[in-house]
Amino acid sequence: xxxxxxxxxxxxxxxxxxxxxxxxxxxxxxxxxxxxxxxxxxxxxxxxxxxxxxxxxxxxxxxxxxxxxxxxxxxxxxxxxxxxxxxxxxxxxxxxxxxxxxxxxxxxxxxxxxxxxxxxxxxxxxxxxxxxxxxxxxxxxxxxxxxxxxxxxxxxxxxxxxxxxxxxxxxxxxxxxxxxxxxxxxxxxxxxxxxxxxxxxxxxxxxxxxxxxxxxxxxxxxxxxxxxxxxxxxxxxxxxxxxxxxxxxxxxxxxxxxxxxxxxxxxxxxxxxxxxxxxxxxxxxxxxxxxxxxxxxxxxxxxxxxxxxxxxxxxxxxxxxxxxxxxxxxxxxxxxxxxxxxxxxxxxxxxxxxxxxxxxxxxxxxxxxxxxxxxxxxxxxxxxxxxxxxxxxxxxxxxxxxxxxxxxxxxxxxxxxxxxxxxxxxxxxxxxxxxxxxxxxxxxxxxxxxxxxxxxxxxxx
Amino acid sequence: xxxxxxxxxxxxxxxxxxxxxxxxxxxxxxxxxxxxxxxxxxxxxxxxxxxxxxxxxxxxxxxxxxxxxxxxxxxxxxxxxxxxxxxxxxxxxxxxxxxxxxxxxxxxxxxxxxxxxxxxxxxxxxxxxxxxxxxxxxxxxxxxxxxxxxxxxxxxxxxxxxxxxxxxxxxxxxxxxxxxxxxxxxxxxxxxxxxxxxxxxxxxxxxxxxxxxxxxxxxxxxxxxxxxxxxxxxxxxxxxxxxxxxxxxxxxxxxxxxxxxxxxxxxxxxxxxxxxxxxxxxxxxxxxxxxxxxxxxxxxxxxxxxxxxxxxxxxxxxxxxxxxxxxxxxxxxxxxxxxxxxxxxxxxxxxxxxxxxxxxxxxxxxxxxxxxxxxxxxxxxxxxxxxxxxxx
Numbered sequence: 072x073x074x075x076x077x078x079x080x081x082x083x084x085x086x087x088x089x090x091x092x093x094x095x096x097x098x099x100x101x102x103x104x105x106x107x108x109x110x111x112x113x114x115x116x117x118x119x120x121x122x123x124x125x126x127x128x129x130x131x132x133x134x135x136x137x138x139x140x141x142x143x144x145x146x147x148x149x150x151x152x153x154x155x156x157x158x159x160x161x162x163x164x165x166x167x168x169x170x171x172x173x174x175x176x177x178x179x180x181x182x183x184x185x186x187x188x189x190x191x192x193x194x195x196x197x198x199x200x201x202x203x204x205x206x207x208x209x210x211x212x213x214x215x216x217x218x219x220x221x222x223x224x225x226x227x228x229x230x231x232x233x234x235x236x237x238x239x240x241x242x243x244x245x246x247x248x249x250x251x252x253x254x255x256x257x258x259x260x261x262x263x264x265x266x267x268x269x270x271x272x273x274x275x276x277x278x279x280x281x282x283x284x285x286x287x288x289x290x291x292x293x294x295x296x297x298x299x300x301x302x303x304x305x306x307x308x309x310x311x312x313x314x315x316x317x318x319x320x321x322x323x324x325x326x327x328x329x330x331x332x333x334x335x336x337x338x339x340x341x342x343x344x345x346x347x348x349x350x351x352x353x354x355x356x357x358x359x360x361x362x363x364x365x366x367x368x369x370x371x372x373x374x375x376x377x378x379x380x381x382x383x384x385x386x387x388x389x390x391x392x393x394x395x396x397x398x399x400x401x402x403x404x405x406x407x408x409x410x411x412x413x414x415x416x417x418x419x420x421x422x423x424x425x426x427x428x429x430x431x432x433x434x435x436x437x438x439x440x441x442x443x444x445x446x447x448x449x450x451x452x453x454x455x456x457x458x459x460x461x462x463x464x465x466x467x468x469x470x471x472x473x474x475x476x477x478x479x480x481x482x483x484x485x486x487x488x489x490x491x492x493x494x495x496x497x498x499x500x501x502x503x504x505x506x507x508x509x510x511x512x513x514x515x516x517x518x519x520x521x522x523x524x525x526x527x528x529x530x531x532x
Numbered sequence: 533x534x535x536x537x538x539x540x541x542x543x544x545x546x547x548x549x550x551x552x553x554x555x556x557x558x559x560x561x562x563x564x565x566x567x568x569x570x571x572x573x574x575x576x577x578x579x580x581x582x583x584x585x586x587x588x589x590x591x592x593x594x595x596x597x598x599x600x601x602x603x604x605x606x607x608x609x610x611x612x613x614x615x616x617x618x619x620x621x622x623x624x625x626x627x628x629x630x631x632x633x634x635x636x637x638x639x640x641x642x643x644x645x646x647x648x649x650x651x652x653x654x655x656x657x658x659x660x661x662x663x664x665x666x667x668x669x670x671x672x673x674x675x676x677x678x679x680x681x682x683x684x685x686x687x688x689x690x691x692x693x694x695x696x697x698x699x700x701x702x703x704x705x706x707x708x709x710x711x712x713x714x715x716x717x718x719x720x721x722x723x724x725x726x727x728x729x730x731x732x733x734x735x736x737x738x739x740x741x742x743x744x745x746x747x748x749x750x751x752x753x754x755x756x757x758x759x760x761x762x763x764x765x766x767x768x769x770x771x772x773x774x775x776x777x778x779x780x781x782x783x784x785x786x787x788x789x790x791x792x793x794x795x796x797x798x799x800x801x802x803x804x805x806x807x808x809x810x811x812x813x814x815x816x817x818x819x820x821x822x823x824x825x826x827x828x829x830x831x832x833x834x835x836x837x838x839x840x841x842x843x844x845x846x847x848x849x850x851x852x853x854x855x856x857x858x859x860x861x862x863x864x865x866x867x868x869x870x871x872x873x874x875x876x877x878x879x880x881x882x883x884x885x886x887x888x889x890x891x892x893x894x895x896x897x898x899x900x901x902x903x904x905x906x907x908x909x910x911x912x913x914x915x916x917x918x919x920x921x922x923x924x
Contacts, residue, residue, distance in 0.1 A: 257703045258701070259702035261702060268707070276707065280692045283661060285661070286664075286665065286689070287693065288665055289665060290666035290673070291668055293665075295669055297622075323688075325655070325658075326661060326662075327658065327661065327662075490699045490702065491698070491699050492741065493710060496841040497841075
């Protein structure tokens with residue numbers, strides 16, 4: 072799109088097109104992005120029954136002084152497709168667009184993630200890796216949502232979304248390279264474990280600060296919106312942003328959703344509401360109707376879904392993606408309800424703040440993996456033998472990757488200082504030389520053997 | 533953020549300059565502390581020939597024309613060049629669509645469309661977060677923070693996210709956020725008080741991964757801003773707001789860049805090196821003229837231009853030549869840019885130093901409204917520092 076083209080378009084884009092019924096003011100709609108703007112001259116009309124203040128259009132006057140009380144409203148409903156026993160609840164619901172093969176892939180991905188979680192949680196307990204975060208109870212949100220996206224939709228994750236990565240093509244070797252900081256880690260061994268990222272899979276590298284990815288995802292969605300406009304015949308993409316209900320208390324959540332709404336960005340905000348942020352229960356996190364109720368306030372289409380029902384998540388995300396691409400771009404908020412079955416991380420003992428029986432109940436009564444397995448068994452596409460085979464091969468592939476990653480060296484030591492800037496600064500080169508001299512002078516004090524190239528890894532290439 | 537209330541249609545930035553400055557008068561007896569005469573100062577290009585002769589210009593710029601612009605017009609010219617040259621450049625911030633409260637984005641929304649130049653909701657953390665995300669998906673976003681004083685809500689996004697993006701992405705280089713520029717008006721303006729005066733550059737020079745750039749003049753602003761937009765590292769670009777209308781010089785019409793991380797020797801000398809940047813270079817220049825006359829010394833003046841990563845070799849080589857060093861900046865002395873420069877000079881020039889390195893900077897306090905003239909370093913303080921250096 073040339074500057075001239077843009078200029079011409081910008082002058083002609085906004086045309087008066089609608090006078091909405093029952094409203095005494097006019098909206099103009101951008102023909103290109105379908106974004107609505109209010110016509111500039113707004114004035115209170117004499118005798119009108121509605122407010123025409125610029126900040127709240129079409130609000131009716133009332134003489135009844137009544138506060139809007141959130142607790143008097145019923146909670147937003149939770150969409151589900153399967154019940155806890157894997158039966159389709161509403162037989163008249165739209166026929167599911169899922170092949171047996173795809174169902175098996177989704178199930179296998181969840182199982183691989185859950186097995187990797189068990190092995191890596193123990194590996195951390197044995198001191199093999201420094202940190203780990205498990206996905207137990209939330210495998211379905213990751214795998215189910217990822218399966219409804221285009222493989223090229225950029226993803227911003229929080230850290231408990233291994234199912235997304237697995238569905239996108241991460242193999243145990245990819246996970247393990249990151250977890251062990253090996254030379255095969257695209258992050259060059261710089262990030263804590265579970266901070267995955269992959270350009271190849273359109274996944275932005277995870278960072279620890281909570282919610283920072285939310286406004287970033289809105290910006291990325293704006294970029295994608297412009298790319299969609301520039302290539303109307305190419306694949307139209309959306310951005311997907313995951314976060315927990317605790318992260319939604321950060322200021323960046325507010326900023327990100329408000330911007331996505333005002334800039335009409337094609338983005339899916341997927342909140343994993345699992346009941347806890349480390350030790351803080353939701354009652355201490357918020358007093359509204361979860362996260363979903365906030366979407367309405369920002370003017371964002373919103374839905375709440377049963378996160379333990381992978382098919383429901385998949386269907387919701389699929390339709391949300393269509394919504395996000397309509398009208399030139401619209402944000403959608405999805406609140407996926409679940410329960411954090413696991414500890415928060417390997418640095419947390421969750422029985423210090425919640426009853427073991429509560430956790431056991433969730434594990435036993437409702438869980439995305441068993442629910443989906445029951446549905447597959449009901450359809451006759453899964454049985455005990457296949458289950459046994461899957462679990463044994465998943466375990467084998469994780470352990471194989473584990474053994475390899477344990478052997479692999481870290482990246483060369485110089486990578487500690489590279490990529491801070493596009494090229495190393497004169498100051499950094501001096502510091503690299505200084506470090507090399509120290510290590511050479513005190514060889515007994517430093518073990519460089521675990522790094523690719525050893526001492527030579529401190530040489531500038 | 534609370535801001536000075538604005539009359540509709542009358543940007544508060546413009547108002548800053550239309551009012552008299554009741555807190556910024558000079559006594560009739562002043563010989564050193566007289567207002568800068570921007571019409572005659574030797575550090576601005578007063579003819580088009582002198583501007584086009586600037587040695588760092590590209591041939592295209594040198595062979596083109598130049599016209600008289602003030603600093604905000606030079607910024608506008610740079611933004612316009614960047615938007616024209618690359619469709620991935622987008623520009624946004626609070627109130628930028630109608631031209632910006634300091635008029636830096638005049639006509640840009642009309643010329644390039646509201647898809648590429650647009651207003652954002654009033655949220656600094658959102659603006660910077662949005663910019664980072666757009667950069668990660670291949671845009672070259674220029675974000676405006678209305679005053680440097682209001683960049684702090686975005687500190688987390690800058691320090692933990694923008695600065696670390698390339699490093700943590702590792703080999704996923706396409707997802708790093710190079711191309712990101714965060715522009716912000718900075719520095720004292722005579723009556724800005726606590727929240728329209730700050731110079732927070734040293735808070736960013738402590739952050740590896742960010743480049744911090746502060747221009748001193750219209751010609752420099754255009755070249756450095758275009759270089760910042762082209763840079764594949766995220767850049768904090770701080771514009772001395774007192775110069776927006778005051779500093780006027782000939783600026784080449786063509787697009788051109790000036791190198792980042794390279795200082796500029798504004799005036800050669802052999803006895804003392806003064807290192808500064810932004811607005812205070814004008815005070816330094818005036819102080820040097822008086823001091824050279826009064827003390828019979830010769831002073832070298834260096835404009836850092838890029839505050840981080842800064843041009844250490846140029847400064848070190850200058851101080852090794854002169855043996856005396858003074859660092860001058862508006863922001864507070866404590867852990868300021870002067871501390872970093874002084875420590876580096878002390879390490880690298882120890883045997884050549886004939887006097888202690890001096891830091892002439894804001895006192896360790898806040899920008900109280902009535903006290904600005906006594907807080908921000910002026911010609912007298914720089915003059916006195918030269919005297920101390922020569923008499924030591």
